[in-house]
Amino acid sequence: MTKAIRVEGLSKSFIVKHKKPGLLQSIKNLFHPSLSEQIAVHPLDFQVEQGEILAFLGPNGAGKSTTIKMLTGILHPTRGSAEVLGFNPWLERQKLAFHIGSVFGQKSQLWYHLPPFDTFELMSRIYELPRGDYRKRRDQLIERFDLGKILDIPVRKLSLGQRMRCEIAATLLHRPKIVFLDEPTIGLDVVVKQKIRDLIKEMNQEEGTTLFITSHDAGDIEQLCKRAIVINHGQIILDDTVSNLKRHFLKHKTIHLKLQEAPTHFHLSGVVLVKQKGTGLRLSVDTSQTSIEQVLSHIIQNHRLADVTIEDPSMEEIITHIYEKREGG
Numbered sequence: 090m091t092k093a094i095r096v097e098g099l100s101k102s103f104i105v106k107h108k109k110p111g112l113l114q115s116i117k118n119l120f121h122p123s124l125s126e127q128i129a130v131h132p133l134d135f136q137v138e139q140g141e142i143l144a145f146l147g148p149n150g151a152g153k154s155t156t157i158k159m160l161t162g163i164l165h166p167t168r169g170s171a172e173v174l175g176f177n178p179w180l181e182r183q184k185l186a187f188h189i190g191s192v193f194g195q196k197s198q199l200w201y202h203l204p205p206f207d208t209f210e211l212m213s214r215i216y217e218l219p220r221g222d223y224r225k226r227r228d229q230l231i232e233r234f235d236l237g238k239i240l241d242i243p244v245r246k247l248s249l250g251q252r253m254r255c256e257i258a259a260t261l262l263h264r265p266k267i268v269f270l271d272e273p274t275i276g277l278d279v280v281v282k283q284k285i286r287d288l289i290k291e292m293n294q295e296e297g298t299t300l301f302i303t304s305h306d307a308g309d310i311e312q313l314c315k316r317a318i319v320i321n322h323g324q325i326i327l328d329d330t331v332s333n334l335k336r337h338f339l340k341h342k343t344i345h346l347k348l349q350e351a352p353t354h355f356h357l358s359g360v361v362l363v364k365q366k367g368t369g370l371r372l373s374v375d376t377s378q379t380s381i382e383q384v385l386s387h388i389i390q391n392h393r394l395a396d397v398t399i400e401d402p403s404m405e406e407i408i409t410h411i412y413e414k415r416e417g418g
């Protein structure tokens with residue numbers, strides 16, 4: 090079976106112009122520009138199976154977008170090769186476009202002043218979909234994504250969650266075999282996030298769509314993906330199953346508590362009291378020892394709770410732990 094994505098030695102450098110401040114420097118720069126090479130992506134090697142859901146992770150500036158741009162044919166690499174569904178993305182970009190889709194949480198592909206219905210019509214023309222097939226697919230997606238009541242409202246008037254449902258539906262109109270999702274749940278509240286994750290999961294299970302997901306949200310990764318590639322400074326530092334990632338690097342969660350009275354002491358195994366200021370407490374929980382549920386029920390039984398928030402480790406913390414574990418063998 091052909092791989093969905095095959096990447097060998099793929100790298101990208103940018104030539105960056107530097108300019109010192111001042112008019113004289115601007116004129117000098119015009120004739121003798123000061124240039125340097127910036128390596129955004131070092132040679133990468135990886136493969137993605139058809140139907141796989143891959144988390145492609147890394148902190149800001151790690152090289153995720155640059156890699157996606159090369160895989161979708163927007164950027165030519167400096168070196169190396171890639172095959173996406175058997176196509177060379179940058180040499181066969183147009184052909185590839187008929188088989189892939191992309192969703193950017195921070196950038197809409199819907200026409201801002203038009204209702205989603207009109208964008209769907211335009212997309213059907215762009216992808217040259219036969220009218221009968223298009224109508225059938227459109228109606229199926231309208232039902233699945235529950236878009237009936239928002240189809241004729243201009244996109245600018247939709248909530249972020251409504252817009253994301255339309256974005257994903259629009260991407261699926263031409264039945265892409267691979268979908269690149271860049272921060273699909275960014276800015277959404279907990280309930281809408283869950284809805285979007287469920288829809289993404291269904292898209293994979295029912296249509297076998299290969300998904301390439303970047304996200305800073307550990308919940309997206311835990312709930313959606315089986316495998317994760319972590320990159321930092323343009324290099325792969327981890328390629329492993331999400332269950333291993335969870336076991337080794339996502340096991341610490343932070344709980345912020347506001348109690349009604351300041352506690353005199355706090356003790357629970359697997360939980361470290363990181364900071365206490367009056368009635369406010371910050372706890373670090375090792376979820377391999379104690380579940381969040383156990384911690385919360387202990388708190389409710391022994392204290393009067395005013396407020397609680399639970400935080401996943403940041404991408405930066407995960408990266409630090411990966412390096413620490415590597416150095417420790």
Ligand SMILES: Nc1ncnc2c1ncn2[C@@H]1O[C@H](COP(=O)(O)OP(=O)(O)OP(=O)(O)O)[C@@H](O)[C@H]1O
Nearest residue numbers: 103105127129147148149150151152153154155156
């Ligand atoms: N057009 C460009 N010209 C010069 N440098 C660039 C260009 N695009 C990206 N870079 C640099 O390449 C590196 C990788 O950037 P990239 O946008 O791929 O990171 P990212 O992992 O997607 O980050 P983020 O999570 O912030 O989107 C960064 O140092 C960035 O400054």
